Amino acid sequence: MNLLAVERIKLFSTRSPWFCMIGALGLTVGFASILAIKSEHVSVGATQGMYLLGLMVVMVMSTLAVTTEYRFGTIRTTFQAVPRRTGALLAKTTVVALVAGLVGEVAAFGSLGAAKLLQPGAALSLSTAADWRAVAGSGLVYALAGVMAVAVGVLVRQSAGAVAILLVVPLLVENLVGLIPDLGAKIQPWLPFQAAGAFLRGTHEGAPYSPWGALAYFAVLAAVLLGAALVVAKKRDA
Amino acid sequence: MIEAIGLTKRYGSTVAVDNLSFTVRSGRVTGFLGPNGAGKSTTMRMILGLDRPTAGSVLIDGKPYQELRHPLRTVGALLDAKWVHPNRSARNHLRWMAAASGLPAGRVDEVLDQVGLTSVANKRAGGFSLGMSQRLGIAGALLGDPKVLLFDEPVNGLDPEGILWIRRFMQDLAKQGRTVLVSSHLLSEMALTAEDLVVIGRGRLISQGSTADLIGGATQNTVLVRTPQAQHLGNALAHKGFQVESKPDGSLVVSGASSDQVGDVAASCGVVLHELSPQRGSLEEAFMQLTGDSVEYQSSEVAAR
Numbered sequence: 001m002n003l004l005a006v007e008r009i010k011l012f013s014t015r016s017p018w019f020c021m022i023g024a025l026g027l028t029v030g031f032a033s034i035l036a037i038k039s040e041h042v043s044v045g046a047t048q049g050m051y052l053l054g055l056m057v058v059m060v061m062s063t064l065a066v067t068t069e070y071r072f073g074t075i076r077t078t079f080q081a082v083p084r085r086t087g088a089l090l091a092k093t094t095v096v097a098l099v100a101g102l103v104g105e106v107a108a109f110g111s112l113g114a115a116k117l118l119q120p121g122a123a124l125s126l127s128t129a130a131d132w133r134a135v136a137g138s139g140l141v142y143a144l145a146g147v148m149a150v151a152v153g154v155l156v157r158q159s160a161g162a163v164a165i166l167l168v169v170p171l172l173v174e175n176l177v178g179l180i181p182d183l184g185a186k187i188q189p190w191l192p193f194q195a196a197g198a199f200l201r202g203t204h205e206g207a208p209y210s211p212w213g214a215l216a217y218f219a220v221l222a223a224v225l226l227g228a229a230l231v232v233a234k235k236r237d238a
Numbered sequence: 239m240i241e242a243i244g245l246t247k248r249y250g251s252t253v254a255v256d257n258l259s260f261t262v263r264s265g266r267v268t269g270f271l272g273p274n275g276a277g278k279s280t281t282m283r284m285i286l287g288l289d290r291p292t293a294g295s296v297l298i299d300g301k302p303y304q305e306l307r308h309p310l311r312t313v314g315a316l317l318d319a320k321w322v323h324p325n326r327s328a329r330n331h332l333r334w335m336a337a338a339s340g341l342p343a344g345r346v347d348e349v350l351d352q353v354g355l356t357s358v359a360n361k362r363a364g365g366f367s368l369g370m371s372q373r374l375g376i377a378g379a380l381l382g383d384p385k386v387l388l389f390d391e392p393v394n395g396l397d398p399e400g401i402l403w404i405r406r407f408m409q410d411l412a413k414q415g416r417t418v419l420v421s422s423h424l425l426s427e428m429a430l431t432a433e434d435l436v437v438i439g440r441g442r443l444i445s446q447g448s449t450a451d452l453i454g455g456a457t458q459n460t461v462l463v464r465t466p467q468a469q470h471l472g473n474a475l476a477h478k479g480f481q482v483e484s485k486p487d488g489s490l491v492v493s494g495a496s497s498d499q500v501g502d503v504a505a506s507c508g509v510v511l512h513e514l515s516p517q518r519g520s521l522e523e524a525f526m527q528l529t530g531d532s533v534e535y536q537s538s539e540v541a542a543r
Contacts, residue, residue: 006338013330014323073321076288077378080315081338083287083304237289 003082003091010074011065011095020061021103025110028054032111036118044124044131045201047115051138052193054107056167058142059149062096063162066153079238086230093150093226097143104142108135133211134200140215141196147222148192154229169193189214192221239264239417240285240386244294247280247441254280256441257294262419262434264385267412269432269449270421273529277441278421279317282390285419286315298386310339314379315388319371324364328355328374331363332381339382349377369400376407386417393427405431425525429453439529452528461497463504464489464513471509478503489513 011017031050036042069075082088112135116124126132149166156162170193177191178184188194189208198207199215209217240262247255255277262268272278283289285296287303295302298313306312322331332346350359353373358366363374372392379387389408393401408431412418422428428435428449435452437444445452465471472482472490480495492500497516504511 002337002340006334009330009334009337010323010326013327013334014325016325068323072323073318074323076283076317077321077335078338079288080286080313081310081335083306083309235290237283 003087004095006078006081006088007092007095010069010092011099014068016064016068017061017099020057020064021099024054024057024061024103025107027057028107029110029114033114033118036115036122040119040122042115042119042122042124044112044126045134047111047124048108048134048138048200050111051108051141051200052170052197055104055142055145056170058100058103059145059166060163062100062146062149063153063166064159065092065096066150067157067159067162070153070157071159076238085233085238089150089154089230089233093147096150097146100146101139101143105136105139107142108138130202130211133202137200137215141200141218144215144219144222145193145196148225151222151225151229154233155225190217192218195221239300240296240298240419241300242281242285242294242296245281245284245291245296246293247277247284247289248292254441255284255291258438258441258443259294260436260443260446262417262436264417265412265415266433267408267418267420267431268434268436269428270419270436270438271425271428271525272421272423272438272444274423276423276438276529278423278438279390280441281438282315282317282388282419282421285388286313286317308339308382310335310384311341311382312384313386313388314382314384315390316372316375316379316392317388317390319368319375322363322371322374325362327360328363328366328377329359331374332377335378335381341382345381349380352380353377368395369397372396372400372404376404384416387411387419389418389420391421391423393422393424401427425453437525437528444528459493459496460517461492461495461500462489462513462515462517463492463500463511465504465509465511467509470507471504474503474507474509475500491517 028050032047035046035049039046069078078088079085112124115122126135152165153162156165174188174191174193178188180187189198195209195214195218198209199211199218203209203211203214242258242260245255245258246253258277258281270278270281280289284291285298285303298306303309303313328350329346332349333343336343336346347356347359350356353376355370355373355377358370363371366374376392379389392404396404408418408420420428420431432449434447435449436446437452463471468484468488468490472484475482475490475492475495480499481493483491483493485491497514501511501514
């Protein structure tokens, strides 16, 4: 419990996490609001259109929670206070994942709520399991992406490098892979953020997994990355 | 008490710390002395379990750092005053440290008061001067009221007032029975602060002992004599078995003799003395003599050739 309090104090006692949280909410809810004003037939899925952008901002927040500690040397003080490094890093991962998940839920329901408010006539009730997954599922994806971002931060240790990886992979690499003839389409479902998207938006015919299977796969990737990060941090000189 | 046993740290082919063994006793300030790059900071990081020794071990009151039950309540350390998030306030910086060691939040205000930072406690640490940063670092080290304290170059870049404050502070901590290890590359500073010295060069132990012994043993005491009858006195002194060196200005430098002995010799052969003064070797000389060939980045005439 102590360790969670430590990481909570650390996360909320600097400004950048607050900026990131406000930024993520502003982007997602703001986009949904504009969309609702412009379109009478806005759908549940459309209100979640900016989910990936909000996710990027939250991943930046999550990885900075680690890389700034390396940048400013406070990771050494942390390991001095808690020589069992795995415990300290797991506490940080937990706090970051909880905050990321909360931001994801607020962003998703905030977007839906804003759209309902601005376009009361549109069909925006959560009537199917798919609708529920598309909205409430955001929090799960955000939380797991937060875990991945913490892991990448521990492995890379530098803000610029970690942020670049976390932006370039989902936004560019995963889409470019699809351009490879034949092979691209086969690989793409196994890329992390394609899987996360499949969970939220539903799977196509012939997909290798069900939506929940896709989330499970995304979770396994996050766990593997985190495991690697914990092993490396334990062995490395701080 | 800190005990290093055969401590070794290698980075690739570079040996930063080489089979280093020493003991730091409680109740006194121990200076950890060596030229820049001698391996002082690496050793301190190994004491704190931050760097993993390639070989050997270091124990704090008989236990490795990783096995301490309450690390910050056992060992306080200031390795680098800049290890603070610049956008976090001094109070918040100490608050998370307190939470990590199960200390009440009230302890934060106590140490802030102890180092004189109460008035800037809620200011961001990034705006602190070096002296204020050092004070914050010391507050962090004192937070858990530890029995063992480590300071890495604490007076570097401080003004005279700050240096004096830190010096007294460390001596007070030692008087309370704590173990205090302070690293420095300045012997003159350590001579004023530390009772014991551990001297290292190129990662190896050069000597360990009390400050007075080390300085006394490493410097030669000589006597400077000026006299119109230099030749005569020189011969008489040499006859007694003392080493005599003639300076270009006609004065003599006698080694191996006290000023009393030189005066006696002069009187017995009726030589007039214009000056008779004992010369104490400087601390820097002692240090150079101790670490002479173990400076890593030496600027010697040989290298310049």
